[in-house]
Amino acid sequence: MAAEGHNQYMMLLSDLYPFNMFVPEPSAGTLFPPHWHEACMEMIYVTEGTAEFRIGGQQYIVMPGDLVFIAEGTIHSGYLTDGIPQYYTILLDRSRMVYADTGNLAYSALLTGRLDLPVILRSGDPHYESLTSVVATVIHEFTHRELGFEHAAKSQLHLLLAYLARFYSASSAPSAHGQIAASRRIERIKSVIEHVERHYSEPITVGQAAEIAAMSPYHFCRVFKEAVGRTFNEYVQLFRIAKAETLIRDTDLPITLIADRCGFGSVHYFDELFKRYRGLTPSQVRKNAP
Template identity: 35%
Template sequence: MSYPKELREITDIADKDHPIHIFYNTCDNARPDQNILYLHWHEHFEIIVMQKGTGIFHIDSQPYEVGPGDVLFVPAGSLHTGYSTCSGDVAYLAIVWSNSLFQHWIQDSVHSRFVLPYLEGRARLPVMPTQLEPACADYYRLLDQAASEFKAKQPGYQLVIISQLHTLLTYLSRTFLPQQQQGRMNRTPTNNGERFKSLIQFIEANLSEKHTVDWAAKHLNLNPYHFCKMFKKLTGRTFIEYVNICRANEAERLLLESELSVTEIAGLIGCDNPNYFTRLFKQYKGMTPSQCRK
């Protein structure tokens, strides 16, 4: 798994006429608490389909524990990240798509009534629909079929996938939209991620600097206690743990993509003591910097 330097991910979808892509993510021999999805956000919608192993994903400051067969719906623009909760292989699909995928239905009144509210952000699907309605699991076969179509890429597979995804959204809308329209479900959950995005972007772009809880809390006009509580809910990590994870991820990238020495890399990520850098890197990556480079 690679870690981009930017918090905002510009999702690369080659087929602009049919903007959907399915990413097959694997993490072999994962350790409990190992990062399996870097913290990021993007303007596309995303569906996470857990296939192997167990994990916990933090989406809009809420944790969701998942195992094989579980599905999460990530709203566009939401900060999200994930960690393994098992020892062994972890695998999941990330189905990423743009609301323009259904532009040809825009004049359809039934589409406008049932699906468009979710595409335009006027309503939100539950992140984990089966928590509220277990019967929704019956609809997930459509995602398995879409993944098979994407992998095989038979003629016209794009149309099949679009049809399957649209059918899934319609089934979910049939289940949840009436409750949302009657005010029995929150349409727009509180999203604390927006105010943290600039802070996290600054940290990831300036890892050589010293980042403290007091400085970060002041940056957001929060007292340290409330800052730490909100940050942990958003990322699943304490502030110091998150900074160290970012440093370990950037060090891994530099070890694999550059010819800089271990000492030089340690300095670039804010670790002046090479021995401390080695201990930190092994804590989060399960190996020493030298072993990673080899």
């Protein structure tokens, strides 16, 4: 499941080489909404500013120079703290990327095996210089786009995978009982997020969400906030506002119709909530849109 609305793809090499890069486009205080990538690992390299990341139920304040690793299937979200940070995101399907360039099964297994990654790598940490040097080179190739940059980026990405396998290969031992239970809870939260993305234009209550997650409302609210970093109602409001802002900027639909399509009920409530999170009214955002 890929993030919607809050990041712009810089380039995709090809369908046979599944790698992409993003630059941030925040909306309503959100850098990127809660989401996950079932088949892709994600790396975020922060170059300027700070932000709040929520990764696997834990809060992290990221700073310039931080290299963030997000494993396949892990729920993550990002929020503004003080100004708009600058960072690059590398989204990488390890299995398909390795398969695209080699038929060597032993090599493929080495570079796509389970990894015991740190969430954040900072200056002075083991392997920081080796990994950030490769990531910085990939970013340079894609931002400068000189002759042969695609091939240069590919070679660096394979070097990056080799380093990750060398430094962080993990045992394939089965998870402990507590980890399995936590994983099941997260899968239920994912079901709720998917439901909101499909039905955000309709009324959605905590009770309905808790039922989808097969939890009591109290337990659901606690688990959801731990996983996402926002209450369920806050998440729904932010998601709807982000959808509404896209329609305000990219279409000529009347504000009243946008409010209805995005599940706000009344245009007065929409105006009030939108201004609370964005600092501007919907009409002001439309007026300022390019």
